[in-house]
Amino acid sequence: NAGVTQTPKFQVLKTGQSMTLQCAQDMNHEYMSWYRQDPGMGLRLIHYSVGAGITDQGEVPNGYNVSRSTTEDFPLRLLSAAPSQTSVYFCASSRTHGETQYFGPGTRLLVL
Amino acid sequence: AQSVTQLGSHVSVSEGALVLLRCNYSSSVPPYLFWYVQYPNQGLQLLLKYTSAATLVKGINGFEAEFKKSETSFHLTKPSAHMSDAAEYFCAVISNFGNEKLTFGTGTRLTIIP
Numbered sequence: 001n002a003g004v005t006q007t008p009k010f011q012v013l014k015t016g017q018s019m020t021l022q023c024a025q026d027m028n029h030e031y032m033s034w035y036r037q038d039p040g041m042g043l044r045l046i047h048y049s050v051g052a053g054i055t056d057q058g059e060v061p062n063g064y065n066v067s068r069s070t071t072e073d074f075p076l077r078l079l080s081a082a083p084s085q086t087s088v089y090f091c092a093s094s095r096t097h098g099e100t101q102y103f104g105p106g107t108r109l110l111v112l
Numbered sequence: 113a114q115s116v117t118q119l120g121s122h123v124s125v126s127e128g129a130l131v132l133l134r135c136n137y138s139s140s141v142p143p144y145l146f147w148y149v150q151y152p153n154q155g156l157q158l159l160l161k162y163t164s165a166a167t168l169v170k171g172i173n174g175f176e177a178e179f180k181k182s183e184t185s186f187h188l189t190k191p192s193a194h195m196s197d198a199a200e201y202f203c204a205v206i207s208n209f210g211n212e213k214l215t216f217g218t219g220t221r222l223t224i225i226p
Binding site for chain 1: 146
């Protein structure tokens with residue numbers, strides 16, 4: 001099992017560019033989520049999904065889109081990158097809501 | 113609503129000394145509580161979790177935490193620190209039913225002094 005994988009590991013964008021952060025899990029987990037980690041702020045939930053075809057907003061959804069067409073994949077799209085989106089992004093999955101979440105290795109994003 | 117407070121953004125202990133990382137939670141319903149560890153440039157991995165069974169929970173790498181409802185606390189301890197324990201530690205809470213999402217504290221960076 002690869003667990004939760006994320007690509008790319010590191011990305012530099014210019015303001016206004018768009019990109020997609022990829023996340024995949026091979027544990028057949030229903031629940032997947034995206035967090036951003038900023039110094040002194042812990043992890044904040046961006047979007048989450050309770051199953052294929054179902055997504056919802058978390059604490060800080062503005063500027064991000066998600067979709068969940070399969071159980072395995074949960075990509076995060078930045079529509080028009082801003083410097084405030086410079087952060088480390090983590091994808092996580094769990095069997096159901098409330099169970100242990102398994103985290104990917106993260107994507108470090110720098111927006112200039 | 114639920115929240116987590118981690119007292120002390122940085123904690124330093126000597127190798128072999130007791131590790132104590134503090135976590136207080138707020139939840140209107142019985143919570144599930146988690147401690148995660150993050151090593152440099154890595155994702156988070158679960159240390160231990162409380163899900164309303166035994167109040168003293170043992171985790172990996174010799175860590176344990178005790179759920180104290182009267183104090184709304186879930187402090188993380190380890191009797192003897194090792195250099196490999198240097199990392200950032202996050203406490204997290206979620207209600208055991210309902211639509212709340214996992215809420216993280218702001219983290220505590222643990223430094224081990226040789």
